Amino acid sequence: SQQGEEDPQALSIQEGENATMNCSYKTSINNLQWYRQNSGRGLVHLILIRSNEREKHSGRLRVTLDTSKKSSSLLITASRAADTASYFCATHTGANSKLTFGKGITLSVRP
């Protein structure tokens, strides 16, 4: 069963705009991670936020976590055509647990 659910399912924006993607989850987590997948290729880890953190930055990426609402958001600022990909959130619930992935968000950035 899916722990994380991303929203929206698909997002289309113009190059230079910001892209915001959301993830909601159901149970308490140890950390939440965001991954990117270019078409037909393996997932690449982008950023991790621990349950005791509220915000984290990495380059043009900003991720927030609200454990009271069981939700996270990923913001990509100043988007580029090369950001076109699918983005997945994944939740980690314990030291010996697995990651549970959402179904993904398809982001299209128009040049």
Place this chain on the structure above:
Amino acid sequence: DADVTQTPRNRITKTGKRIMLECSQTKGHDRMYWYRQDPGLGLRLIYYSFDVKDINKGEISDGYSVSRQAQAKFSLSLESAIPNQTALYFCATSYSGSHNEQFFGPGTRLTVL
């Protein structure tokens, strides 16, 4: 990610055939995973291994088996392939001392006719 390799990259087979997908890693990670990806369903965990001789079922293990031959190698077998096993298969690794950040192979596209 060249540190995690999968063979073959593409495979077309027929119903009833036995298929083995192989995964190797040079990252020195102790944990390895097999996922399948289907359109609209995201990634689903088939099997995972936290170390050599440790094998655990994921959410969709029926029809699959695995072998952890060494820390660096984790293979997935379909004993008798069926068409609904047509999917994109990914191997991933992680280190037990991390926060379970996973590193993925390039995937194997399997088609069962």
